[in-house]
Amino acid sequence: MKLDQHLKNKAMDIVNKKHPVVKKDPYYPVYHIAPPVGLINDPNGWIQWKGTYHLFYQWMPFETGHGAKFWGHVSSKDLINWKDEPIALAPSNWFDKDGCYSGSAISFEDELLLYYTGNVKNNNIRESYQCLAVSKDGRYFEKKGVQIEVPQGYTAHFRDPKVWKEDEQFYMVIGAQNELKEGSVVWFTSNDLKEWQFGGTLATGFGYMWECPDFFSLNGKDILLFSPQGLSASGIHYRNIHQTGYVAGKWDKETNQFTHGEFSELDKGFEFYAPQTTLDENGRRLLFGWMGVPDQNEQLHPTIQHGWLHQLTVPRELILKGGHIYQKPVEELKQLRQNQLQRLELGADDLWEGQIPRASEFILNVRGQNSNILINLFGFLKFKYDSVQRSIQLVRPRMEGTGVEERVALIDQVSEIRCLIDHSSVEVFINEGEIVFTSRIFADPDNYTMSLQASGELTVWELGKM
Ligand code: FRU
Numbered sequence: 001m002k003l004d005q006h007l008k009n010k011a012m013d014i015v016n017k018k019h020p021v022v023k024k025d026p027y028y029p030v031y032h033i034a035p036p037v038g039l040i041n042d043p044n045g046w047i048q049w050k051g052t053y054h055l056f057y058q059w060m061p062f063e064t065g066h067g068a069k070f071w072g073h074v075s076s077k078d079l080i081n082w083k084d085e086p087i088a089l090a091p092s093n094w095f096d097k098d099g100c101y102s103g104s105a106i107s108f109e110d111e112l113l114l115y116y117t118g119n120v121k122n123n124n125i126r127e128s129y130q131c132l133a134v135s136k137d138g139r140y141f142e143k144k145g146v147q148i149e150v151p152q153g154y155t156a157h158f159r160d161p162k163v164w165k166e167d168e169q170f171y172m173v174i175g176a177q178n179e180l181k182e183g184s185v186v187w188f189t190s191n192d193l194k195e196w197q198f199g200g201t202l203a204t205g206f207g208y209m210w211e212c213p214d215f216f217s218l219n220g221k222d223i224l225l226f227s228p229q230g231l232s233a234s235g236i237h238y239r240n241i242h243q244t245g246y247v248a249g250k251w252d253k254e255t256n257q258f259t260h261g262e263f264s265e266l267d268k269g270f271e272f273y274a275p276q277t278t279l280d281e282n283g284r285r286l287l288f289g290w291m292g293v294p295d296q297n298e299q300l301h302p303t304i305q306h307g308w309l310h311q312l313t314v315p316r317e318l319i320l321k322g323g324h325i326y327q328k329p330v331e332e333l334k335q336l337r338q339n340q341l342q343r344l345e346l347g348a349d350d351l352w353e354g355q356i357p358r359a360s361e362f363i364l365n366v367r368g369q370n371s372n373i374l375i376n377l378f379g380f381l382k383f384k385y386d387s388v389q390r391s392i393q394l395v396r397p398r399m400e401g402t403g404v405e406e407r408v409a410l411i412d413q414v415s416e417i418r419c420l421i422d423h424s425s426v427e428v429f430i431n432e433g434e435i436v437f438t439s440r441i442f443a444d445p446d447n448y449t450m451s452l453q454a455s456g457e458l459t460v461w462e463l464g465k466m
Contacts, residue, residue: 002092003090003092004090004092004093004143006092007070007090007091007092008070008086008087008090010061010062011061011062011070011087011090012087014037014038014061014062015036015037015061018037018307019036019037021306021307022035022036022037022306022307022308024306025303025305025306025308026358026423026445027302027303027306027423027424027442027445028303028306028308028423028424029311029359029422029423029424029425030359030422030423030463030464030465031080031314031333031336031359031422031463031464031465032291032311032312032313032314032422032425033055033057033074033082033288033311033312034308034310034311034312035057035059035061035072035308035309035310035311036061036072036084036308037061037307037308038059038060038061038062038063038064038307038308038309039059039060039063039064039065039066039308039309039310040057040058040059040072040290040292040308040309040310040311040312041057041058041066041069041273041274041290041292041294041310042057042058042102042160042212042273042274042276042290043055043056043057043274043275043276043288043289043290043312044056044057044058044071044102044103044104044105044114044116044276045071045073045088045103045104045105045114045116046104046105046276046277046278046286046288047104047105047106047107047112047278048278048280048281049105049107049112049138050107050138051077051281052075052076052077052138053075053076053077053079053280054073054074054075054085054105054112054138055073055074055075055076055082055288055312056071056072056073056088056089056105056114057071057072057073057074057312058070058071058072058101058102058290059071059072059087064298064299064303064304064307064308064309065299065309066294067098067099068091068097068098068099068119069091069099069100069101069119070087070088070089070090070091070100071087071088071089071100071114071116072087072088073085073086073087073088073139075138078332078335079315079330079332079333080332080333080335080336080465081465085138085139086139086140088114088133088141089114089116089133089141089143091119093118093143093145094120095118095120095129095131095145095146096116096117096118096119096120096129096131096143097118097120098119098120098121099117099118099119100116100117100118100119100131101116101117101118101119101159101160102116102117102159102160102211102212102274102276103115103116103117103130103131103160103161103162104161104162104163104276105163105278106163106164106165106170106193108193110136111134111135111136112134112135112136112138112141113132113133113134113135113163113193114132114133114134114135114141115130115131115132115147115161115163115172116130116131116133116161117129117130117131117158117159117160117161118130118131118146119159125156126156126157127156128150128156128157128158128159129146129147129148129149130146130147130148130149130159130161130172130174131143131144131145131146131147132144132145132147147196148161148172148174148188148196151186151198153178153179154176154177154178154179154184154186155176155177155178155179155181157175157176157177157209158174158175158176158177159174159175159211160174160175160211160212160213160274161173161174162174162212162213162214162215162276163193164215164216169189169190169191170189170190170191170192170193171187171188171189171190171199171215172187172188172189172190172196173185173186173187173202173213173214173215173224174186174187174188174213175209175210175211175212175213175226175227176209176210177208177209177210178201178204181208182204182205182206182207182208183204183205183206183207183208183209183210183228183229183230184201184202184203184204184210185201185202185203185204185210185213185215185224185226186198186199186200186201186202187199187200187202187215199253199256200256202215202224202251202256202258203224203247203258203260206228206230206231206263207228207229207230207231208229208230209228209229209230210226210227210228210229211226211227211228211229211242211274212226212227212244212273212274212275212276213225213226214226214275214276214277215251216277216279216285218248218285218318218319218320218325219319219320219321220320221248221249221250221320221323222248222249222250222251222258222260223246223247223248223320223325224246224247224249224258224260225244225245225246225266225275225277226244226245226246227242227243227244227273227274227275228242228243228245228263229242229294231243236407236408236409236410237265238265239407240270240271240272240273240293240296241293241294241295241296242273242293242294242295243265244265244266244267244272244273244274244275244289245263245264245265245266246263246264246266246325247260247261247262247263247264248260248261248320248323248325249261261323264324264325266325266327266436267289267327267436267437267438268394268407268408268409268435268436268437269394269407269427269428269436269437269438269439270293270394270396270405270407270437270438270439270440271291271292271293271296271438271439271440272289272290272291272293272313272438273289273290273292273293273294274289274290275287275288275289275290275313276288277318284317284330285317285318286315286316286317286318286330287313287315287316287317287318287327288312288313288315288316289312289313289316289438290310290312290313291310291311291312291313291425291438291439291440292309292310292311297399297400298310300399300400301399301440301442302442303424311425313427313438314329314330314333314420314427315329315330315332315333316328316329316330316433316436317329317330317331319433321434324434326432326433326434327429327433327436328429328432328433329418329420329427329429329433333420336361336463336464336465337361337461337462337463338461338462338463338464339461339462340459340460340461341356341357341360341460341461341462342354342362342458342459342460343457343458343459343460344457344458345456345457345458346452346453346454346455346456346457346458347455348368348371348455349371349453349455350453350454350455351451351452351453352451352452352453352458353449353450353451354449354450354451354460355448355449355450356421356448356450356460356462357448357462357463358378358421358422358423358445358448359421359422359423359462359463359464360421360460360461360462360463361418361419361420361421361460361461361463362418362419362450362458362459362460362461363416363417363418363419363458363459364416364417364418364452364454364456364457364458365415365416365456365457366414366415366416366417366454366455366456367455367456367457368455369387369413370387371387371454371455372384372385372386372387372453372454373385373414373417373452373453373454374451374452374453374454375417375419375450375451375452375453375454376449376450376451376452377419377421377426377441377443377450378441378443378444378447378448378449378450379443379444379447379449380396380397380441380442380443380444380447381394381395381396381426381439381441381443382394382395382396383395383417383428385414389410390410390411390412390413391408391409391410391411392408392409392410392411392414392430392435392437393406393407393408394406394407394408394428394437394439396439396441399442407437407439409430409435409437411430411431411434411435413431414430414431415431416430416431416432417429417430418430418432420463421441421463422463423445424440424441424442424443425438425439425440425441426438426439426440426441427439
């Protein structure tokens with residue numbers, strides 16, 4: 001049997017054997033995408049194709065660690081119910097034998113094309129190839145091999161192609177490290193998706209490597225979204241090991257000048273990285289992120305005892321207001337609301353204490369501008385808004401076992417807090433996504449308590465699929 005099929009069968013054998021154990025983990029999500037077994041990282045190949053949403057993901061089926069990645073694949077008609085599809089890519093060729101690394105999808109002449117990075121390590125020397133795989137039915141993919149090699153001036157840290165079409169021309173951005181060991185994003189262009197011309201550096205300037213670039217236009221601005229590595233923490237900024245953020249501006253392709261503003265973090269939570277967007281058939285710019293961070297203490301995540309590690313975020317719609325990206329859970333997610341459990345009005349300093357399911361959503365519509373807000377979730381996560389400092393703080397116990405860790409964001413006013421909870425994760429959207437905190441929460445699975453002190457209207461729903 002060919003190696004490709006052998007690897008895919010071996011991965012499916014493990015899924016069939018171990019998924020029942022994985023699913024029993026009280027930390028396993030019910031409405032987020034998580035690995036059937038093993039480790040998940042970046043969302044890949046995110047596209048709506050012929051009416052159906054397709055999402056691929058970096059996947060290590062054989063262990064809860066990194067290594068020679070596969071591309072897992074799920075599809076959906078409604079962004080709520082996801083169907084498992086056959087494994088799209090296995091690391092079976094000389095050009096991708098140490099991992100079918102991240103990449104993107106594009107529709108072309110009735111086919112679905114996947115551009116991804118072939119990761120190769122021989123005697124610990126890294127090689128990197130941008131590769132193509134093609135499908136007629138969106139289920140089975142045929143590899144077409146190497147399309148682009150690393151151009152002069154860059155190291156083998158050259159990966160994660162994101163492809164798009166604009167004015168009858170194709171473009172690709174790739175995350176890179178230049179020979180000065182600076183993080184960069186480079187671009188290529190093509191008339192026919194066959195020959196690619198190197199365009200040059202789109203942006204560079206800080207950190208030692210920029211991963212998973214995405215480039216798109218939002219409300220008239222050109223946005224470069226990427227995950228830089230090597231930024232040091234500075235006050236309330238860059239507190240995770242690696243960051244994800246964006247710059248907004250205008251790219252003049254003729255002169256290759258990308259004039260843009262400052263880098264801002266997209267998400268202020270503990271676990272968020274390597275997001276990818278697509279434009280769906282309704283014209284929405286939709287994003288999935290990885291709810292994890294590379295090089296984080298991942299072996300301390302308790303889910304590895306059940307044979308799985310990490311998950312993705314919910315799909316979010318991006319909106320640009322005043323030069324700032326807002327992230328909103330897609331409208332479809334409201335269909336997850338099964339039961340409205342609470343609707344109550346809290347006066348100034350009122351304290352509500354209750355129990356909420358481990359898959360739930362709450363919205364607090366804040367009344368008045370000057371009251372503090374305190375939320376305690378499952379005796380684990382604390383959310384604090386200080387109306388004098390105008391700061392929001394998210395605090396949780398450190399995974400290393402002692403003390404707490406926190407993430408902080410500054411905000412002028414809090415009018416709404418919307419929180420999506422799914423067993424071991426939380427996504428907090430403030431003011432319709434002006435600020436978002438995405439984090440894992442490994443609270444005692446039998447703890448359902450929540451307390452909230454605020455002034456406003458609180459609504460709580462139980463979430464689940466029909
Ligand atoms: C980001 C990343 C990508 C790479 C992939 C490998 O998390 O390191 O740069 O393609 O993960 O799984």
